[in-house]
Amino acid sequence: GQNIDQPTEMTATEGAIVQINCTYQTSGFNGLFWYQQHAGEAPTFLSYNVLDGLEEKGRFSSFLSRSKGYSYLLLKELQMKDSASYLCAVRDAGNMLTFGGGTRLMVKP
Amino acid sequence: DAMVIQNPRYQVTQFGKPVTLSCSQTLNHNVMYWYQQKSSQAPKLLFHYYDKDFNNEADTPDNFQSRRPNTSFCFLDIRSPGLGDAAMYLCATSTGLLETQYFGPGTRLLVL
Numbered sequence: 001g002q003n004i005d006q007p008t009e010m011t012a013t014e015g016a017i018v019q020i021n022c023t024y025q026t027s028g029f030n031g032l033f034w035y036q037q038h039a040g041e042a043p044t045f046l047s048y049n050v051l052d053g054l055e056e057k058g059r060f061s062s063f064l065s066r067s068k069g070y071s072y073l074l075l076k077e078l079q080m081k082d083s084a085s086y087l088c089a090v091r092d093a094g095n096m097l098t099f100g101g102g103t104r105l106m107v108k109p
Numbered sequence: 110d111a112m113v114i115q116n117p118r119y120q121v122t123q124f125g126k127p128v129t130l131s132c133s134q135t136l137n138h139n140v141m142y143w144y145q146q147k148s149s150q151a152p153k154l155l156f157h158y159y160d161k162d163f164n165n166e167a168d169t170p171d172n173f174q175s176r177r178p179n180t181s182f183c184f185l186d187i188r189s190p191g192l193g194d195a196a197m198y199l200c201a202t203s204t205g206l207l208e209t210q211y212f213g214p215g216t217r218l219l220v221l
Contacts, residue, residue, distance in 0.1 A: 004151075030207065031207075033209070033210075035212075040197075040217070041214060041215070042199055042212035042213055042214050042215050043152065043199070043212050044212070045209050045210075045211065048209060087151065087152070091207075095206035095207060096154055096157070096166075096206075097154065097210065098154075099151035099152050099153075100151055101149075101150060101151045102149075102151060
């Protein structure tokens with residue numbers, strides 16, 4: 001079966017750094033995605049990791065360790081508009097995405 | 110410009126009354142997906158098309174059907190909506206199964 005775990009909620013301060021963790025156990029692994037989803041809107045693609053290591057994209061970075069079944073999304077210089085849910089999704093052996101429940105991030109002034 | 114378009118954005122239907130949601134794309138992507146997302150839950154894949162090849166997830170209820178008449182359009186038909194089918198329905202597309210999926214804005218379905 002597929003199991004993807006991430007914290008339900010996190011709170012951080014504007015200008016700070018926050019790390020959102022994701023652990024997974026899936027039938028096969030063909031890559032891990034992070035999506036951002038504002039309330040009532042569609043998920044938007046943030047990052048993709050298929051090899052171990054860190055991928056950096058502006059204020060957002062994502063890390064993957066396949067041996068540990070672990071990823072994190074790092075958000076730097078937090079802005080109020082970063083308040084959203086962050087979804088971790090794993091592509092399995094069948095090439096389909098299984099999503100975690102999402103982490104709702106609240107950025108406070 | 111919107112690349113994955115879903116209509117309508119909000120749909121109200123009655124219990125048991127068939128409803129169709131539509132998705133169109135201007136990306137010429139081969140794969141189209143339908144997800145169901147209930148409040149505060151993860152998106153759950155219902156089915157996908159690779160070109161005209163239809164693939165149903167094992168636990169997708171028979172009440173849900175899909176049609177893809179051409180590359181650009183894909184429809185989700187709910188034959189007899191129940192109260193439990195109230196959710197956001199997300200359409201996504203990708204060039205291939207190994208490529209990034211891009212989502213439309215979703216249709217929020219309310220069943221009365």
